[in-house]
Amino acid sequence: MSRTYLGMPAFPEAAAVSTGDATLRANLRRATHTIRAKRAAAVAELDDWDQLRAAGAAVKDRTLRHLDRYLLQLEENVTRAGGTVHWAADADEANRIVTDLVRATGETEVVKVKSMATQETGLNAALEQAGIRPYETDLAELIVQLGDDLPSHILVPAIHRSRGEIRDIFRTRMADWGRPAPSGLTDRPSDLAEAARLHLREKFLRAKVAVSGANFMVAETGTLVVVESEGNGRMCLTLPETLISVVGIEKTVPTWQDLEIYLQLLPRSATAERMNPYTSMWTGTTDDDGPRSFHLVLLDNGRTDALADRTGRQVLRCIRCSACLNVCPVYERAGGHAYGSPYPGPIGAVLTPQLRGLASPLEESLPFASSLCGACYDVCPVAIDIPEILVHLRERVVQGGEVTTRGIRTVVKPAKKHLAERAMMHAAGWTLDHPRALRRAQRLAARTRRLHPRRLPGPGRAWSDTRELPPLPTEPFRDWWARTRGGTA
Amino acid sequence: MRGTSRDRILARVRRALADVPAHERPQDHPVPRDYLRTHGARTPAESADLLAENLADYRAVVHRVAATGLPALLTELLGRRGARRVAVPAGLPAEWLAQAPVEQVPDSAGLTARELDAVDSVVTGCALAIAETGTVVLDAGPDQGRRLITLVPDHHVCVVRTADQIVDSVPQALGRLDPARPLTWISGPSATSDIELDRVEGVHGPRALDVILVHDGRPRDEQAVTGDSAPARGL
Known part of the structure; x- marks a missing residue:
């Protein structure tokens, strides 16, 4: 599915x-x-955008350089606040943990906040295999799920769909998943949003389990932060009895104060807003307010491999804007x-x-x-x-x-397909280092120029698929110079 | 399997960071915090104006009123909306809704989301408001109630005291908020940009947001100083 x-x-x-x-x-x-x-x-x-950007990079770098320490601090504080922390080395383990947690509640459906981490692990497919139905509640994720499609953008997963296509998906598919689209549905974005509101309301009201990601986790307080627009996040984070958040280990920031940087950088970079409509912050569980049971699944799934690469590790600063x-x-x-x-x-x-x-x-x-x-x-x-x-x-x-x-x-x-390129670069390097060989090669090339194909044969074919081969001059530059002294002779 | 995944992940992290000197402490990696605490110097009245402007920019409806006029304004807003049943946090000042001809639905641990779905409006206070971003922040305090009461009804009226609840900036706001409390930051009504990246107001949260800025009736420039009175947290 x-x-x-x-x-x-x-x-x-x-x-x-x-x-x-x-x-x-x-x-x-x-x-x-x-x-x-x-x-x-x-x-x-913002006059201080460059400074915010530098601080945002530096805080993430500091965190990454001491990630073990911050993860332990985070675990301690989430646990102290009433949450339970799980560690998942890879996607399969994360999916298994979530599936087991849902099964333990006895429920067979979950509502989901848009989450890159669970897209990455393929959680929905794993839940379906276990007989649990996941309902995506972000509007774009709903469009993707109903259309049996894949996301094509981090923030706006259905960006590849026009309003007309979205209307058609709602008309034909909503009934299979619950409340059908209103009759006479137009392609006006406000009508489409209204259709999604009606379709999902019933699911929110009966949901007992929610799955989310998080934008930030604060090590010193154990606080999780979800930044969103529609209110589906608030619904999932507030109404169910059990909340399971699957979050990449790199989402950690050390201090509460650090949020002042990212809550300025993220909304303006993502949706170009001064602030997104809703941001939820929660620390463990609160009596009589929100889920009674909170599970945090810390996900590695290749992040520590990226961390091991000194050039590549900066990718873990990403805040998914x-x-x-x-x-x-x-x-x-x-x-x-x-x-x-x-x-x-x-x-x-x-x-x-x-x-x-x-x-x-x-x-x-x-x-x-x-x-x-x-x-x-x-x-x-x-x-x-x-x-x-x-x-x-x-x-x-x-x-x-x-x-x-x-x-x-x-x-x-x-990689195999680059062997020819490497061999060519190697040969070119040798030739350029050997002037006599270079001269001979250039003269040969000039004399045979009428025979040259417009595209390279063999392994060079792919390269010249998208590039024009440069025209060769009738005479190598060195010969022209020797003959004319730069046109003065 | 050797060890737990917790041990395995932590061991991978430590191996990956072999190039980080063993004696390096987090604070040894510098974080320049030379960004601004606020974007511009404002009088309290100017901050209130900016808050109103930014809230309105994201389609919240902003009202300004003296404290004495608040009950009448609330009555009018609820009436305009045709609200008959209104959710009320336990600590909301009783006089606010004393004149409103509505059925008050008190927030309590037993009040369910399904019951709230049949409620027309909710009236709350707030923890603070942020002028530069047009944001009100709820911290589930007594005059705000549990998170779900401001989520399920389709109409939210939020009251902000201009004298002591408006800060200029995000850094100032975080310095005054308690992370141990569940926090909801609200900047305009529910919205989405999911259809062709076009912003549309109104999806799952309240589609109508009225924000009332209450001043104490004195001339504006004599209002109490707001802003960075609390020390910043953290390192």
């Missing part, structure tokens, strides 16, 4: 399909250009699905290969899904140098080298 990301094709193949979809490109272009301008205006309101998606020329054209994971766009291109390792052609292709224009770095509210990590990961793919996978340090071999 729930679609997963298993067996997704490498980025070039997926993008070759999606870039041909004119509707998708129009939807993405309109949406990303709208939010781009709004974000710039929201950021420009998705500003980098909205400015990326590659994302705008290829769409989110081409990235083959819940994390699309520039951040996905550096996060997915680090969380999963360079495990398949998909992960190997992601560091190349960029023009290295650097727009992502400019807008990143925690100053993740995405181009730097992209280049670093490209080197890993092409040259091979040391990586950490599931906590074990290994050496990866160069």
Whole structure:
């Protein structure tokens, strides 16, 4: 029922399909250009944006450098406040813990707040296998779930859908999941939002168990923070008896005061608002207010592998605002699905290969899904140098080298498809180091120029698929210079 | 399986951080906190104006009234809305709704979400409000009640005392809030940007938010000083 990301094709193949979809490109272009301008205006309101950004990066770096200590402090404070902390080394373990916790309540359905961590672990599919029905309650996640689709954006998972498509999904699919769409439903966003409100209200009122993620966890207090817009988060965090939050270990911040940085950076970067409509903060459980039972599942699932990479670890600063998606020329054209994971766009291109390792052609292709224009770095509210990590990961793919996978340090071999490129670069390096050989090669090339194909044969074919081969001059520069002394002779 | 996942994850973290010197303490990694505590200097009256402006920008309806006029204004707002049943936190001043011809539904541990679904409006105070972001913050205090009473009804009327409840900025707000209490930050009514990144007000939370800024009746420039009176927490 729930679609997963298993067996997704490498980025070039997926993008070759999606870039041909004119509707998708129009939807993405309109949406990303709208939010781009709004974000710039929201950021420009704050004179100290650069200082906030630097502080946001520094607090995350400090946390990451002492993550073991902060995780223990967090565990102690969540426990003291009445919560129970679980540790999940990988996706399967996280799904197992959540499934067991739901089963222990005797319930067969859960309401869910939008959560990247549970997208990453494929929790919905795991729950369905165990006979538990998960209901997504974020509007965009609902659209994705009803449409048997996959998210294509971190913040707006249904960004690839136009209002007309959303109306059609609601009309045809809502009845299968509960209250049907109102008759005569139009494609006006306010009517669509109203339909979602009616459809989900009954589920909120009867739900006994909720699953959420969290945007931040405060080590010194044990407080969790969820930032949202619609109120579905508040519903899930407040009404059920049992709350299970699955959160990546890198979401920790040391102090309560640190939130003052991120609660300024995140809303303006994400939805271009001074503040998002609703933010919930809770510390363990409170008598007679909200869930009686609170479970926190701390998720590793490759994060410690990323932490082991000194260049790549800055990716763990990410606060999932998705500003980098909205400015990326590659994302705008290829769409989110081409990235083959819940994390699309520039951040996905550096996060997915680090969380999963360079495990398949998909992960190997992601560091190349960029023009290295650097727009992502400019807008990143925690100053993740995405181009730097992209280049670093490209080197890993092409040259091979040391990586950490599931906590074990290994050496990866160069990826096969880059062997020809490496051989060529090697040969080019040698030739440039040997002037006589270079001269001979240049003369040969010039004399045979009429015979040159417009596209490279063999392993070079893919490279010249998207590039024009430069025209060769009739005569090498050195020969021209020797003959004419720069045109003066 | 060797050890628990807790041990395994912590061991992985420590191995991953082999390049961090053993003697390094967290505070040895510098965090520049040279960002602003507030964005601009304002008088209390200016802060109240900015709060009103920013709340309205996100489609909350803002009202200004002297304390003596509050009961009449509440009666009017509830009447305008046609509210018949109104949820009331245990510590809401009784005089606020004394004139309103409505059935008061008192908040109590036994009041369920399903019962609240049949309630028209809720009236609360707040812990504080943030001018720069147009935010009211609830901390489940006696005049605010449990979190669900401001969530399930479709209409929320929130009363802010301008004399002592308005701060300018997010840093000032966090310095005054108690993390041990369940906190809800509200900036305008429920909204979504999920359809073509177009902002639409009104999904699951209250679709109508009235915020009343109550002043004590003296001229505005004589109001009590608000703001950074509490020390910041943390490092």
